[in-house]
Amino acid sequence: MYIPDLDDMLATHARIRPHINRTPVFSSRMLDEMSGAQLFFKCENLQKAGAFKARGASNAVFGLTDAQAARGVATHSSGNHGTCLSYAAGRRGIPCTVVMPRTAPQAKKDAVIGYGGRVVECEPSTSSREAVFAEVVAETGQEFVHPYNDHRVIAGQGTCSKELLEQVEGLDAVIAPIGGGGMVSGTCLTLSNLAPKVEIYAAEPEQADDAYRSFKAGHIIADDAPETVADGLKVPLKELTWHFVSTCVTDILTASEQEIVDAMKLIWKRMKLVMEPSSAVPLATILKNPDVFAGKRVGVVITGGNVDLDRLPWMNT
């Protein structure tokens, strides 16, 4: 298991800079008043392909040798990683295959195809996904880029908090949502090296709190099939992300489904930003834990903006 270090992250930022946005940081007087903290929202919903995952995916793609690149990349994902890998592969002009359950929303398949990638469907089960994916790799020789348990991906996500440190002075804490832990691991990598006094919080839905329980237990606990509106956060930690989470994270905080939807709507309404339910989990936990954040300058990662506008969570409530 190779653990990426500061030099990897710095080389990554130089490599991917032409292919990603240096996303802006926004604040809101009203949300500062509500939270009692100073919040600096790092807007990765305005990232290429609509999510921070363009960082890690670009690093993996642009780090390939020419021979590897000629064969292309492959992954399994029904979320932003598949879209972002397709985006990055398209930028380099190389093939990309994304294995997705046939039941995944058509919009997600279209997003991969829109950037030039190929979608291969599997049945909605782990065994089918693994079998189909093995077939794809055997046929194509494509390089597997895991959504988060990959040192190239983690180094890529770490460039987000490097920018945040450059954009905001005197941060006391950074908080990001946690699913598989790719963004949080990248944040740990960067902050532990460049700003070791900055606290690192991870925010997780109560209904998919495997990272929280892992953190408290001291070993990985994987949920079977968690259900949450924050659908980007259902996946479990793996050994590489567990390394960072278990050694660098200050604490993991959780929020209920209603708290997540309320925080999402609050950001849409007050900050005029379209972002995913997953991206609202940090604000939900901040508002729930004022004692933790009072008076602090807090970087908040808005992880992505790829949401189905016809199925907003408050349409059903």
Add this chain to the structure above:
Amino acid sequence: MYIPDLDDMLATHARIRPHINRTPVFSSRMLDEMSGAQLFFKCENLQKAGAFKARGASNAVFGLTDAQAARGVATHSSGNHGTCLSYAAGRRGIPCTVVMPRTAPQAKKDAVIGYGGRVVECEPSTSSREAVFAEVVAETGQEFVHPYNDHRVIAGQGTCSKELLEQVEGLDAVIAPIGGGGMVSGTCLTLSNLAPKVEIYAAEPEQADDAYRSFKAGHIIADDAPETVADGLKVPLKELTWHFVSTCVTDILTASEQEIVDAMKLIWKRMKLVMEPSSAVPLATILKNPDVFAGKRVGVVITGGNVDLDRLPWMNT
């Protein structure tokens, strides 16, 4: 009738700068491809109080003498101008009264009250509004700040395209939605003086096309009660805005209700920005008239972001 000039606009920008956001300019590769132009979106949905009207309102409020300020300001508006005037008055710590029909959405009333203003209700008719408003002014001696037919307001709105010129080089055209014509007049004021070669387009809903018909006829035609999803654009031109529109505008383009909603959804989806239906009219007309904009560098004013998230136009379609 006093017509504001370049010096007024420059003095205005100096006066209001501490009270407004220098809003960012965003672009989208995908929308550029769709339009065949290069589009630079000036994001006034990220302005203080959520709309460009904070500029004109701040200018009116901060230009008052101390004696005037002590009495405060008043207006009639069930839209962004009322909210923004309340915002500006709150910044100066002076009273503000907004006359609104009792049938106006509670959220609009709450927005005024949230910034410290007072709402006085009238019946939903012009005669009632005028009678109630006259009463308010007689009682309070408050200074009337018209939503657009006011030289202080127009000079304020003109600061938006001053920033746009500083933020984007080599613009060929600027396009903004037109209702009463305050933003378009401010745009005319600034561009005719600072960048006279830049074309100025106004964009209007087909179902509220009084500015379009006025422009073609050569005199003001006021619609009685137009109905459009772009509810910020229902009001007619007045003499001061007609002066600018009739002398400086290159052309007025119109779009259907469906085209407006489609363009709105496109901006939400691709640019991750929450904005009002009114703000989508320019993009709708650009996509409808590719021959007009092909190959041009076009500034597009996103005028505001105050939309009811529970009543999005595509929820009903």
